[in-house]
Amino acid sequence: MFIGVDYYPEQWPESRWPEDIRLMKELGVNVVRLAEFGWQLMEPVEGKFDFSLYDRAIDLLTQNGIKIVLGTPTATPPAWLIKKHPEILPVDQNGVTISFGARRHYTVNSEIYREYTKKIVTEMVKHYGQSEHVIGWQTDNEYGHEKSDRSYGEADQKAFQQWLKEKYQTLESLNEAWGTVFWSQTYTQWEQIPVPRKVYQEHNSSLLLDFNRFCADAYTSYNKLQTEILRNFAKEDQFITHNFVYTDQAINQWEMSKDLDLVSFDNYPVWGGLAEPITPAAIAHQHDLCRGTKDGKGFWVMEELSGAQGWSKIGYLPRPGHIKLWTYQAISRGAEAIVYFRWRAAQFGTEEFCHGILDHDGLPKRKFNEVKEIIQSLNKFGDDWISSYYKAEVAAYYDLENAWAWQIQPQSNAFDHKQEFMRYYSPAHRLNAMTDIISKDSNLEGYKAVIVPVYFLTNPAFNEKIRQYAEKGGTVIFSYRSGVKEQNNFVIGETLPGALAEMTGIKIHEYESLQSGQSNKITGKSGSVLEGTESEALIWCDLIEPDTAEVLAEYAGSFYKGTAAITKNQFGKGTVYYIGSAVDEALLHTLYKGIFSEAGVSFTETQNGTELVKRENDGAVYLCVMNHSTENTSALSLPDGKWMDAASDEAFFGEMTLQPLETRVLTKKK
Ligand code: GAL
Numbered sequence: 001m002f003i004g005v006d007y008y009p010e011q012w013p014e015s016r017w018p019e020d021i022r023l024m025k026e027l028g029v030n031v032v033r034l035a036e037f038g039w040q041l042m043e044p045v046e047g048k049f050d051f052s053l054y055d056r057a058i059d060l061l062t063q064n065g066i067k068i069v070l071g072t073p074t075a076t077p078p079a080w081l082i083k084k085h086p087e088i089l090p091v092d093q094n095g096v097t098i099s100f101g102a103r104r105h106y107t108v109n110s111e112i113y114r115e116y117t118k119k120i121v122t123e124m125v126k127h128y129g130q131s132e133h134v135i136g137w138q139t140d141n142e143y144g145h146e147k148s149d150r151s152y153g154e155a156d157q158k159a160f161q162q163w164l165k166e167k168y169q170t171l172e173s174l175n176e177a178w179g180t181v182f183w184s185q186t187y188t189q190w191e192q193i194p195v196p197r198k199v200y201q202e203h204n205s206s207l208l209l210d211f212n213r214f215c216a217d218a219y220t221s222y223n224k225l226q227t228e229i230l231r232n233f234a235k236e237d238q239f240i241t242h243n244f245v246y247t248d249q250a251i252n253q254w255e256m257s258k259d260l261d262l263v264s265f266d267n268y269p270v271w272g273g274l275a276e277p278i279t280p281a282a283i284a285h286q287h288d289l290c291r292g293t294k295d296g297k298g299f300w301v302m303e304e305l306s307g308a309q310g311w312s313k314i315g316y317l318p319r320p321g322h323i324k325l326w327t328y329q330a331i332s333r334g335a336e337a338i339v340y341f342r343w344r345a346a347q348f349g350t351e352e353f354c355h356g357i358l359d360h361d362g363l364p365k366r367k368f369n370e371v372k373e374i375i376q377s378l379n380k381f382g383d384d385w386i387s388s389y390y391k392a393e394v395a396a397y398y399d400l401e402n403a404w405a406w407q408i409q410p411q412s413n414a415f416d417h418k419q420e421f422m423r424y425y426s427p428a429h430r431l432n433a434m435t436d437i438i439s440k441d442s443n444l445e446g447y448k449a450v451i452v453p454v455y456f457l458t459n460p461a462f463n464e465k466i467r468q469y470a471e472k473g474g475t476v477i478f479s480y481r482s483g484v485k486e487q488n489n490f491v492i493g494e495t496l497p498g499a500l501a502e503m504t505g506i507k508i509h510e511y512e513s514l515q516s517g518q519s520n521k522i523t524g525k526s527g528s529v530l531e532g533t534e535s536e537a538l539i540w541c542d543l544i545e546p547d548t549a550e551v552l553a554e555y556a557g558s559f560y561k562g563t564a565a566i567t568k569n570q571f572g573k574g575t576v577y578y579i580g581s582a583v584d585e586a587l588l589h590t591l592y593k594g595i596f597s598e599a600g601v602s603f604t605e606t607q608n609g610t611e612l613v614k615r616e617n618d619g620a621v622y623l624c625v626m627n628h629s630t631e632n633t634s635a636l637s638l639p640d641g642k643w644m645d646a647a648s649d650e651a652f653f654g655e656m657t658l659q660p661l662e663t664r665v666l667t668k669k670k
Contacts, residue, residue, distance in 0.1 A: 001336060001337060001338075001378060001382040001383055001386050002030055002031040002067070002135075002300075002336075002337035002338075002339075003028065003029060003030060003031070003337065003338050003339075003340075003374075003375050003378060003382075004029050004030060004031030004032050004033065004066070004067075004069075004337075004338075004339045004340070005024065005027075005029055005032055005033075005339060005340045005341075005342065005343040005356075005357060006032070006033050006034075006302075006303055006339055006340065006341045006342045006343065007020070007024075007032040007033070007034050007057075007061075007342070007343045008034065008037075008342065008343070008346070009034065009053070009054070009057035010038055010041055010053060011346050011347075011348075011349075012344075014056070016362070017056075017057060017060055018060065019362070020343065020344070020362075021060055021061060021064050021066070023358070023364055023368070024061075024064075024066065024343070025064055025065075025066075026364070026372070027357070027364075027368065027371055027372050027375060028372060028375035028376060028379065029066060029375070030065065030066060030067060031066060031067045031068070031069060031135065031337070031339065032061055032066055032067075032068060032069070032339075032343075033068075033069040033070070033071060033138060033302060033339050034054065034057065034058075034068065034069075034070065034071070035054050035070050035071050035073060035124075036070075036071020036072070036073055036075065036138060036140075036141045037071075037073055037075065037076045037103070037141070038053075038054065038073050039073035039074070039076055039077065039078050039120060040076075040078040040079070040080075041053050041054070042054070042073060042120065042123070042124065043078070043119075043120055043123070045080065046080060046081070046084070047119075049123045049127075051124070051127050051128075054070075058128075058131075058133060058134075061133075062133040067133055067134075067135045068128075068131075068133050068134045068135065069134070069135060069136045069137070069138060069302075069339070070124070070128055070134055070136075070137055070138070071137075071138040071139075071140070071141060072117075072120070072121050072124060072137065072138070072139050072140055072226055072230075073120065073124075074106070074117050074120065074121070074139075074140045074226070075103050075104055075140050075141040075142070076103045077100075077105065077106050077113070077116070079100060081116060082100040082105065085110075085112050085113075085116075087110060087112065087153075087154075087155065088106045088107065088110040088112055088113040088116075089105055089106065089107070089153075090104075090105065090106060090107040090148060090151035090153065090156075091107070091151055091152045091153030091154075091156070092147075092151075092152060093150075093152055093196070093197055093198055094197070094198050095152065095197055095198070097153070098148075102146070102350065103141075103146070104142075104145065104146050104148035105148075107151040107153060107155055107156055108151075108218045108219055108221075108222035109151065109153075109155045109156045109158075109159040109160075109218055110155045111155070114222065114225060117222075117225060117226065118225065118229060121226050121229045121230065122229050122233070125137070125229060125230050125232075125233040125234055126233050129230070129233040129234040129235060129238065130233075130234075130235055131235075132235075134238055135237075135238060135239065136238055136239035136240065136241060136261075137230050137234065137238060137239070137240045137241070138241055138242060138243055138264065138302060139223055139226045139227060139230070139240065139241075139242045139260075140223070140226070140242065141243060142243055142244070142245045142266060143219050143223065143242065143244070143245075143251050143256075144219065144245065144247075144249040144250065144251040145245045145249075147249075149215055149216075149219065149249040149250040149251050150211070150212075150215045150250050151215075152195045152196070152197050153195075156195050156218075157193075157194065157195045159214075159218060160193070160195055160211065160214050161190045161191065161193050163214045163217065163218075164190065164193060164210065164214075165190055167210070171187055171188065171189075171190065174187065174193075175187060177206060177488045178204055178206040178207055178210075178488070179204070179206060179488075179490065180204065182204070185204060193207075194207075195211065196208055196211050205405075205408050205409055205489045206488050206489045206490065208404075208408045208489075209401065209404055209405060209408060209457075209488075209489040211250075212250045212401075212404040212407075212408075213401070213404075215250035215251075216250045216251055216252035216255070216400070217252070217255075219250075219251050219252075219256065220252055220255045220256045220259070223242060223256050223259060223260075224259045227240050227259045227260065239261040239262055240259075240260055240261050241260050241261060241262050241263065241264040241300060241302070242256065242260055242263075242264060243264040243265065243266050243302040243303060244263065244264065244265050244266075244290070244293075245265075245266060246265065246286045246289045246290070247418070248400070248403040248404065248406075248407060248417050248418060250404065252400055253289075253293050253400075254293055254400070254439050254441075257293050257294050260294075262294065262297060262298070262299060262300060263290050263293045263294050263297070263299040263300075264299060264300040264301070264302040265286065265287070265290045265299055265300070265301055265302065265335075266301070266302060266303035266341070267283070267286070267287075267301045267303065267304050267305060267326060267330055268303070268305045268309060268341075269283045269305060269318075269322075269326055270305070270308075270309070270315045270316045270318065271309045271310060271315050272309055272310025272311055272312070272313045272314060272315050272353075273310060273313040273314075273315055274315040274316055275315075275316060276316050277316060277318075277322075279422075279426070280329075280429070280609065280611050280626075280628040281422060281425065281426040281429040281430065282422060283326065283329060284329065284333060284429050284611065285421075285422060285425055285429070285437065287299075287329070287330055287333035287334055287335065288333060288334075288396075288435060288436060288437040289398065289437045290334060290335075291333060291334035291390065291436065291437075292398075292436050292437040292438055292439065292442070295442075296334075296389075296390070296436070298334055298335065298336035298386060299334055299335055299336065300335065300336065300337040300338075300339065301327075301330050301335045301337070301338050301339065302339050303339065303340075303341035303342075304323075304326065304327060304330065304338050304339060304340050304341060305318065305323075305326065305340075305341060306318075306323055306340040306341060306342070306355075306356055306357045306367055306371065307345065307354075307355025307356050307357070307359070307367055308353070308355045309353070309354050309355065310353050310354070311350055311351060311353065311354075312353075314353045319630050319661060320366065320370065320661070321370075321660075321661030321662065321663070322661060323340075323367065323370050323371060323374065324370060324373070324374050324663050325626050325627075325628065325661055325663045327374055328624055328626060328663045328665065329611065329613070329624070329626055329663075331378075331382070331385060331386060331624075332390075332613035332615060332622075332624035332626075332665075333390065333613060334390055335386075336386045340356070340357055340371060341354070341356065342354060342356040342357075343356050343357055343358060344356050344357070344358035344359070344360075344362055345358070345359050345360050347360055357371050377646075377647035380646065380647055381646040381647065381665065381667070384617075384620070384646075385615065385622055385646065385665060387617060388615040388616050388617040388620070388622055389615060389616065389617065390434060390613070390614075390615050391434060391614075391616070392434040392435050392436040392447065393433060393434055393447060393448045393449070393601045393602060394428050394433045394434065394435040394436070394447060394448065394449045394450070394451065394596075394601055395435065395436045395437070395438045395442070395444065395447040395449075395450045395451070396421075396424070396425045396428065396435055396436070396437050396438070396450075396451040396452075396453065397437075397438055397439075397440075397450060397451065397452045397453070397455070397462070397466075398421065398437050398438070398439060399439065399440055399455075399457070399459060399462070400439075401457055401459075401487075402417075402454070402455065402456055402457040403417045403418075403421075404457075405456055405457035405485060405489055406420075406454065406456055406457075408489070411481070411513050411540070412513040412514060412515055412539050412540060413515050413516055414514065414515055414516040414518075414538060414539045414582075415539050415540070417454065420453060420454045420479070420539070420582065421453050421454065423453070423479075423582060423585075423588070424451050424453035424454075424477065424479050424579075424588070425437075425451065425453065426585065426588075427585070427588040427589055427591075427592040428451065428592060428596075428603075429611070430585075430589060430608065431589075431592060431593065431596060431603035431604070431605065432603055432604040432605075432606060432611065432612040432613070433592075433596060433601050433602065433603040434602075434613070434614060438450075440459050440461060440462045440465075444465060444466070444469040444474065445469075447469075447474065448474070448475065448596075448599045448600055448601045449474070449475040449476070449477065449595060449596065449599045449601055450466065450469060450474060450475070450476050450477070451476075451477045452466065452476060452477065452478050452479070452482065453479050454479050454480065454481055454482070455478060455479070455481075455482040455483065455500075456481050456482065456484050456485055457484075457485045457486075457487070457489065458482075458483055458484075458485060458486060458487075458492075458498070458499060458500075459487070460486075460487070460499070463499040463500070466503070467499075467502075467503050469574070470503050470571050470572060470574035470575070470576050471503075471571060471572030471573065471574060472572065472573060472574065473572070473573035473574050474574045475574060475575045475576075475577075475595060475598070475599040476503070476574065476575070476576045476577065477577045477579065477592075477595065478497070478500060478504060478576065478577065478578045478579070479578075479579045479582075480511075480539075480540045480541075480542045480579060480580050480581050480582065481511075481540055481542065482497050482500055482504075482578070483496055483497030483498040483499055483500040483501070484496060484497075484498070495507050495508070495509065496508035496509075496511075496542075497578070501547070502571070503569070503571045503576045504549060504567065504569055504571075504576050504578045505546065505547045505548035505549035505567070505569030505570075505571065505576070506544050506545060506546055506547055506549045506564070506567050506569070506578055507544075507545045507547055508542045508543060508544055508545070508580075509543065509545060510543045510560075511540065511541060511542045511543060512540070512541045512543070512558075512560075513539075513540060514537070514538060514539055514540060514541065518538075519536045519537060519538050520536075520537035520541055520555050520556070520557045520558055520581070521534065521535070521536060521537060521555065521556035521557050522534065522535045522536075522537045522553045522554065522555060522556060522565045522566070522581060522583060522587070523553060523554065523556045524552065524553045524587075525551050525552055525553055525554060528550070528551070528552040528553070528568075529552060529590065529591065529594035529595075530552045530553045530566065530587065530590060530591060530594075533553070533586070533587050533590050534556075534587075535553075535583040535584040535586065535587035536583070536584055537555060537565065537581035537582070537583060538581065538582040538583075539581070539582040540580075540581055540582060541555060541558075541560070541565070541580060541581045542565075542578075542580035542581065543555075543560045543563045543564075543580075544563065544564035544565065544567055544578065544580050545563075545564070546564050546567055548569055548570075549564075549567035549568060549569035549576075549578070550567060550568050550569070551564040551566070551567055552566040552567060552568055552577075552591070553565045553566040553587075555581075564580070565579075565580045565581055565583075566578065566579050566580060566583075566591070567580075575595075575598070575599070577591075577595060579591075593605075604639075606634065606636060607629075607632070607634045607635065609627065609628045609629040609632070609634070610625070610626065610627050610628070610629075610634040610636065610658065611624075611625075611626045611628060612624070612625055612626075612636075613626075616670070618670070619669060619670055620667050620668065620669055620670055621667065621668050621670060622646065622665055622666070622667050623638070623639075623643065623665070623666045623667070623668075624663070624664075624665050624666075625656075625658060625663070625664050625665075625666060626658075626662075626663045627658035627659065627660060627661060627662050627663070628661070629660050629661070630660050630661055631660055632660060633657050633658060633659055633660065634657065634658045635655060635656075635657050636655070636656050636657070636658060637654065637655055638652060638653065638654060638655070638656060638666070641653075641668050642668065643666035643667065643668050644666065644667055644668070645664050645665070645666060645667075646664075646665040646666065646667045647664075647665065652666060
């Protein structure tokens with residue numbers, strides 16, 4: 001398998017390169033990614049290309065057996081280009097032009113920028129596209145990151161109007177689709193349509209949703225412009241990828257990935273200013289998203305954190321064991337290559353405090369030794385491990401357009417889409433149930449349970465798909481505020497949950513939005529799986545009227561005390577749950593255990609913070625066991641049989657104890 005580092009030879013004197021490469025070899029590195037911010041070096045003056053610095057670095061690296069992934073440098077348009085064409089700069093919602101001086105200072109809607117992109121990408125791939133040492137390409141760097149996903153300038157407005165023309169054909173249908181009769185917004189010319197810059201309070205919600213779709217499409221087409229050029233000149237076996245950041249930004253990873261050979265992802269469980277890492281489930285969910293982006297295909301971690309990170313503020317120092325844990329977690333969930341960010345901490349520039357495997361002094365120390373040990377272990381079993389597969393029995397539905405609809409109208413100041421997605425995904429993670437994150441185009445066959453969190457903006461095709469899935473015997477978990485909107489972002493005209501009413505067996509006539517600090521209470525119904533449980537009800541309360549559904553829990557406060565809060569309905573051969581509020585982790589833990597047991601989902605209870613991930617192939621099963629706690633040991637009951645540590649060949653049976661931050665891969669022959 002490939003394991004490497006992100007290397008910036010341009011940031012060091014050439015006299016240091018041989019020592020860097022000597023240390024890389026000692027570490028066991030077999031790939032480096034470079035050049036993704038090197039435009040000025042490769043085109044110092046418009047039209048004059050000079051690849052000599054990277055040529056020399058690549059020669060040295062490859063003479064030492066290290067392969068190369070090249071980044072196209074379009075995240076950092078050089079100063080000469082901005083001076084000549086300031087109109088390529090993006091514009092924020094307040095109409096303020098984003099300045100040169102950091103990175104990502106361009107709008108994908110600038111035709112001028114697209115022309116310059118074509119030139120630099122063409123020259124670069126003509127130069128390196130036939131090299132046997134270059135194994136792949138990364139387009140740009142983290143599209144949309146640092147709030148660069150939406151731009152509100154003149155070029156953007158023109159492109160938005162054009163996009164709308166193609167989508168709606170006539171102004172009449174656009175006006176109807178946006179409900180522009182409201183507040184006298186009817187457009188009589190395409191040129192009148194604004195990009196959603198600052199207004200008093202809020203824009204039309206349908207315009208906003210289309211603007212997100214447009215921004216995402218614009219980035220997809222910009223990426224395609226690059227991939228088409230790369231494909232024209234690159235050797236067939238050079239892959240093309242992009243290093244995504246998985247957030248709810250206006251970037252459609254799923255669409256964009258259709259033009260990529262594989263997906264990459266930058267894994268930073270902790271960053272500037274954070275006092276501690278994000279939760280194990282939050283990290284896992286990003287890997288599951290990556291794996292789901294291209295239907296289960298393995299992905300690259302193009303930047304795997306190896307030291308404390310931050311720009312003006314530095315975050316938590318990863319503890320001894322963290323690099324290994326996060327590396328193994330990524331591989332267990334689908335990464336087939338790991339590239340550590342970064343080789344060495346820079347002595348200048350914005351990222352002086354982004355620490356790497358080496359710190360500023362360039363000496364191999366603790367982190368170097370930790371990575372060296374990881375690579376040595378993976379050399380032993382990594383190839384077999386990554387060629388095994390991850391088989392999920394549970395799916396969690398994620399729809400980017402739904403996330404955007406929530407961003408536009410969170411409806412409560414306590415609502416955050418990612419947090420709420422995680423609320424319903426995390427219990428499956430905590431139970432170590434193998435889970436895929438799926439999209440509206442995924443095939444549901446083969447899953448024993450499908451979780452559909454905060455399904456606010458519905459998709460007619462998915463409504464039908466999930467209905468059939470349940471009818472044929474599947475188990476579905478819906479959460480609050482489901483079925484509310486249709487594709488134009490209009491509220492549906494039927495009683496809630498609309499298209500989901502029959503399958504959930506409920507009606508919702510009233511609901512209440514709760515703000516931060518406000519809550520209701522929920523108590524489990526006696527005789528149900530939730531008997532004896534209690535939970536806070538936060539953010540939202542759907543007042544459920546059961547039709548054919550059975551009540552599992554009800555509200556304990558307010559005028560709707562005694563009203564159903566959580567229900568279960570038999571629908572066809574399947575079972576459909578509806579959770580009407582943002583409830584506690586503990587209640588969800590109990591509920592999911594009950595649901596999974598009934599649905600025949602395999603799960604393993606571990607102490608909170610201990611993660612198990614199973615992979616298998618025809619001959620063997622691999623169990624990656626990870627204790628995320630920095631303080632507590634964790635007792636674990638292994639499934640039957642003799643388990644061997646894949647790196648050390650130690651044998652384990654029955655009970656085992658994991659030390660804080662201990663990670664192992666155990667394997668058993670089938
Ligand atoms: C990533 C980015 C890198 C570097 C890193 C710092 O988001 O792709 O270029 O900025 O963060 O941690």
